[in-house]
Amino acid sequence: MTALPVRVAGLSFRVRPRGVAVTLAGLAVLVLLMALNMRLGNISMSLGSVVTGVLDPASPDHFVVMELRLPRALAGALVGAALALSGAITQSVARNPLASPEILGVTTGASVAVVAGIVAAGNVYGGVSGLLSTLGVPALALLGGLTGAALVYALAWRRGLDGYRLVLVGIGVAAVFTNVKFWLLTIGDVDDTGRAMVWISGSLNARGWEHVTPVALALAVLVPATLLGARSLDALRFGDDTVTALGVRMNAARALMILAAVLLAAVATAAAGPIAFVALAAPQIALRLARTGRPPLLSSAVVGAVLTAGSDLLARTAFSPVELPVGVVTAVLGAPYLIHLIWRART
Amino acid sequence: MSATAVAPRLRGLRARRLSLLAVLLAALLLAAALSITVGAKPVPLADAWHALTAPTGTDNDIVIRSLRVPRTALGVLAGIALGVAGALMQGHTRNPLADPGLLGVTQGAAFAMVTSIVVFGASNLLGYIWLGLAGALAASVAVFALGSVRGGPGGRAAGGGGPTPVTLALAGTAVSALLYALTSAVVLLDEQAMDVFRFWQSGSIAARGGAVVWQVLPFVLAGLALAAANAPGLNALSLGEDVARGLGQNIAMTRAVGVAAVTLLSGAAVAACGSLSFVGLVVPHLARPLSGTDHRWLLPYSGLIGAALLLLADVIGRVVAPPGELEVGVVLALIGAPFFVLLVRRRKPVRL
Amino acid sequence: MRLQAAKVRLGYGERVVVDGLDLGIEAGTVTAIIGPNGCGKSTLLRALGRLLKPMGGEVLLDGKRIDRLPTREVAKVLGVLPQAPTAPEGLTVADLVARGRHPHQTWYRQWSSGDEEAVAAALEMTGLADLAERPLDELSGGQRQRAWISMALAQGTDLLLLDEPTTFLDLAHQVEVLELVRHLHRAAGRTVVMVLHDLNLAARYADTLVAMRAGRVAAAGAPREVLTEELMGEVFELDAKVIEDPVAGTPLVVPIRPRPARQEGDRPDQRA
Numbered sequence: 001m002t003a004l005p006v007r008v009a010g011l012s013f014r015v016r017p018r019g020v021a022v023t024l025a026g027l028a029v030l031v032l033l034m035a036l037n038m039r040l041g042n043i044s045m046s047l048g049s050v051v052t053g054v055l056d057p058a059s060p061d062h063f064v065v066m067e068l069r070l071p072r073a074l075a076g077a078l079v080g081a082a083l084a085l086s087g088a089i090t091q092s093v094a095r096n097p098l099a100s101p102e103i104l105g106v107t108t109g110a111s112v113a114v115v116a117g118i119v120a121a122g123n124v125y126g127g128v129s130g131l132l133s134t135l136g137v138p139a140l141a142l143l144g145g146l147t148g149a150a151l152v153y154a155l156a157w158r159r160g161l162d163g164y165r166l167v168l169v170g171i172g173v174a175a176v177f178t179n180v181k182f183w184l185l186t187i188g189d190v191d192d193t194g195r196a197m198v199w200i201s202g203s204l205n206a207r208g209w210e211h212v213t214p215v216a217l218a219l220a221v222l223v224p225a226t227l228l229g230a231r232s233l234d235a236l237r238f239g240d241d242t243v244t245a246l247g248v249r250m251n252a253a254r255a256l257m258i259l260a261a262v263l264l265a266a267v268a269t270a271a272a273g274p275i276a277f278v279a280l281a282a283p284q285i286a287l288r289l290a291r292t293g294r295p296p297l298l299s300s301a302v303v304g305a306v307l308t309a310g311s312d313l314l315a316r317t318a319f320s321p322v323e324l325p326v327g328v329v330t331a332v333l334g335a336p337y338l339i340h341l342i343w344r345a346r347t
Numbered sequence: 348m349s350a351t352a353v354a355p356r357l358r359g360l361r362a363r364r365l366s367l368l369a370v371l372l373a374a375l376l377l378a379a380a381l382s383i384t385v386g387a388k389p390v391p392l393a394d395a396w397h398a399l400t401a402p403t404g405t406d407n408d409i410v411i412r413s414l415r416v417p418r419t420a421l422g423v424l425a426g427i428a429l430g431v432a433g434a435l436m437q438g439h440t441r442n443p444l445a446d447p448g449l450l451g452v453t454q455g456a457a458f459a460m461v462t463s464i465v466v467f468g469a470s471n472l473l474g475y476i477w478l479g480l481a482g483a484l485a486a487s488v489a490v491f492a493l494g495s496v497r498g499g500p501g502g503r504a505a506g507g508g509g510p511t512p513v514t515l516a517l518a519g520t521a522v523s524a525l526l527y528a529l530t531s532a533v534v535l536l537d538e539q540a541m542d543v544f545r546f547w548q549s550g551s552i553a554a555r556g557g558a559v560v561w562q563v564l565p566f567v568l569a570g571l572a573l574a575a576a577n578a579p580g581l582n583a584l585s586l587g588e589d590v591a592r593g594l595g596q597n598i599a600m601t602r603a604v605g606v607a608a609v610t611l612l613s614g615a616a617v618a619a620c621g622s623l624s625f626v627g628l629v630v631p632h633l634a635r636p637l638s639g640t641d642h643r644w645l646l647p648y649s650g651l652i653g654a655a656l657l658l659l660a661d662v663i664g665r666v667v668a669p670p671g672e673l674e675v676g677v678v679l680a681l682i683g684a685p686f687f688v689l690l691v692r693r694r695k696p697v698r699l
Numbered sequence: 700m701r702l703q704a705a706k707v708r709l710g711y712g713e714r715v716v717v718d719g720l721d722l723g724i725e726a727g728t729v730t731a732i733i734g735p736n737g738c739g740k741s742t743l744l745r746a747l748g749r750l751l752k753p754m755g756g757e758v759l760l761d762g763k764r765i766d767r768l769p770t771r772e773v774a775k776v777l778g779v780l781p782q783a784p785t786a787p788e789g790l791t792v793a794d795l796v797a798r799g800r801h802p803h804q805t806w807y808r809q810w811s812s813g814d815e816e817a818v819a820a821a822l823e824m825t826g827l828a829d830l831a832e833r834p835l836d837e838l839s840g841g842q843r844q845r846a847w848i849s850m851a852l853a854q855g856t857d858l859l860l861l862d863e864p865t866t867f868l869d870l871a872h873q874v875e876v877l878e879l880v881r882h883l884h885r886a887a888g889r890t891v892v893m894v895l896h897d898l899n900l901a902a903r904y905a906d907t908l909v910a911m912r913a914g915r916v917a918a919a920g921a922p923r924e925v926l927t928e929e930l931m932g933e934v935f936e937l938d939a940k941v942i943e944d945p946v947a948g949t950p951l952v953v954p955i956r957p958r959p960a961r962q963e964g965d966r967p968d969q970r971a
Contacts, residue, residue: 197531
């Protein structure tokens with residue numbers, strides 16, 4: 001893949017035309033999906049009424065558009081972008097296409113905390129509702145995710161953060177969390193298990209502005225930060241000796257990029273649960289579309305947003321009035337597409 | 348130094364490896380003895396021997412023969428199967444993150460089982476196991492077919508060498524994710540399926556009975572035979588595809604035999620015991636520092652360590668939370684993972 | 700004729716690297732394939748070693764089409780060492796060399812006394828007996844290369860194809876490896892085909908040089924006939940003086956300067 005140099009007033013960048021094209025095409029699809037997401041639902045409305053619903057507070061559609069559909073659509077896109085970006089960073093640092101925030105302890109840690117909360121509250125306080133579901137679950141998820149990540153980080157750190165050791169430690173910690181989660185699911189009431197399973201699958205059901213804002217803030221800070229750090233990811237793909245020779249302060253670069261991945265995944269998981277497959281598949285899809293050597297960050301994020309927003313559209317409307325958790329659909333959509341790309345690439 | 352002086356040293360290396368194998372075998376026997384004697388009703392070793400050799404129908408005899416022996420036998424079978432399958436899988440994919448589940452085996456079994464509950468109202472365990480096994484086989488075949496796609500005339504290597512590690516791993520992950528999603532959808536819509544599924548996925552070897560042991564035995568034996576046949580080829584393959592071809596190894600055949608072995612071994616274990624992915628994932632990492640990179644040694648070491656670990660975890664699960672029991676999958680993770688992490692931290696991990 | 704390429708067309712995917720090439724390797728000779736980067740040397744070697752299936756033409760081993768022979772039988776007479784092979788971390792020298800016995804082993808005969816002798820002899824011949832239990836990754840570049848050659852020796856083939864066996868080695872180690880090749884040839888009568896970059900070493904250690912350019916054989920024969928000043932210009936685009944090697948009496952290439960590029964507009968500043 002050739003990179004075109006772009007030089008403006010003393011600044012110079014290298015731009016890969018194919019990567020830019022993938023990103024732009026992805027954004028266009030995303031806009032289309034958002035528009036569809038706003039129009040379709042229990043009541044379908046024309047694009048015109050969506051627009052008036054957004055602009056005119058007095059419009060009868062204002063509530064549905066601004067308080068129900070827009071925040072949910074935004075939450076889907078932003079959460080997907082955050083998960084995919086997190087996955088792209090993790091795969092680059094670990095130099096392993098199978099790596100995902102799961103091995104950073106984030107999603108599994110969050111799952112244990114939330115399942116424990118649901119199971120405990122289910123037995124003691126009679127069901128998860130009200131305060132616990134709107135505030136408690138995201139808080140538990142955030143706490144669990146960050147604790148899990150801190151554990152992996154601390155255990156993997158030994159005079160630096162070696163990508164390979166990180167992966168192995170991550171496997172170990174994830175195994176504990178996953179099995180504890182399985183066990184918690186067996187001790188609870190079967191209704192609680194069901195509720196917990198919905199959350200574990202990842203769901204955007206009834207997500208409002210309070211879920212959108214934290215993810216948007218996190219992306220606003222972390223996207224520019226990770227793009228600045230992207231140069232070091234290119235270097236990290238080589239072995240440690242090469243990296244040091246290329247002058248990247250390896251440990252610092254790796255540690256910071258992983259921290260960003262952890263924060264992105266934690267915030268996204270807190271908002272929507274550990275939506276399956278996005279973090280793993282979106283970077284691999286983007287990599288194949290853009291034909292780059294490592295997952296391209298921006299394109300991965302856009303692909304993640306498209307995958308999640310598209311899946312939520314299906315999850316919401318396909319079996320109406322029954323809504324599936326979005327995480328069930330991401331894999332159903334993403335897996336065949338990824339397989340198709342592997343097939344086509346003929347590597 | 349003459350050639351005659353080198354040969355004894357090579358033999359010495361073999362002797363060391365053989366004696367280590369004997370140690371691991373002893374550890375497994377010890378674990379099996381514990382598994383037969385320890386539990387809610389402790390049985391002295393002498394009584395256990397009595398029950399095994401000359402049963403007279405005492406309470407102890409019944410506990411031992413109808414509960415503990417099948418449970419122990421299943422633990423041994425599943426442990427060996429998963430340990431060997433994990434080592435094969437990591438060898439073929441050259442990826443430390445690879446576990447037998449990567450072929451779609453675990454999720455294939457899960458999906459087949461929950462579907463059969465919903466569609467046929469299947470309720471007995473033996474029925475689940477056949478279906479689980481069928482699901483595991485089908486998923487694995489699909490993954491292998493998808494992962495084998497390699498470039499027809501445009502391929503990098505001549506004559507198509509079967510799947511590359513990366514495409515195999517990615518295809519497996521994609522198919523697993525798809526099946527998991529479908530399983531989730533089914534259990535979210537059907538409470539009875541959810542109830543069976545949640546106990547299955549936590550992994551257990553308890554209360555399966557002797558029939559299940561006989562049911563999975565042929566698959567495990569066939570899988571082990573294929574694994575043994577696969578070991579030399581995998582050794583050649585670990586030197587790179589060109590060297591392996593130069594040594595006269597048929598790459599596509601080696602990959603296919605390996606996948607068949609992994610499918611039989613882990614399919615049988617997973618269908619009978621639920622997802623015990625930790626064994627397949629972690630045990631090879633424990634075995635590799637002892638055995639070195641030779642798969643003819645790594646596979647038996649992994650099998651023995653897997654079985655011993657599984658039995659010990661099961662025994663601990665029986666005594667740790669009386670009067671109840673903890674599922675072996677949970678205990679395995681709780682005990683095995685810290686040990687594993689310690690090992691990873693202490694020494695330089697052996698890369699694949 | 701032990702090994703023969705007849706009108707082979709070789710390439711990867713759509714890209715054809717070698718087209719219509721003929722080459723014969725006589726029994727008991729050492730042949731070095733030389734040529735500029737990207738001329739198809741390694742591709743040709745891979746095809747001779749049946750690692751790459753020709754898109755056209757055929758490769759014959761002892762007069763039989765190599766792709767129709769069982770690959771395991773081929774491995775008993777022909778050993779191939781690819782360029783810069785990699786081994787799993789922690790693999791010991793003895794284990795690596797033992798894997799050379801692979802084609803001779805079956806599931807019921809995993810480690811015969813013949814295997815043991817062959818491995819011991821291969822370690823001995825390459826001077827690695829004392830390093831047998833050391834992991835490969837702890838060895839120096841020269842030792843590591845000798846270990847790989849040792850593996851190929853343990854294979855016990857009398858035909859040996861080596862792809863740049865001296866890459867990444869310093870001059871002393873290059874000579875060491877090539878002395879080993881010569882020893883194999885003289886002591887055991889093995890037939891060796893290797894791709895080499897260093898022309899002077901190739902001239903010194905090979906009976907036959909095959910000079911390739913752009914997928915074709917530009918010249919083949921004894922070093923003295925092949926390594927001429929005209930050929931250096933034609934094949935390597937190099938103005939050079941060829942003198943006699945004061946030590947071995949073989950041709951010695953002393954480079955003068957690269958020939959100016961042929962294409963119009965290519966590096967125009969040099970033409971001024």
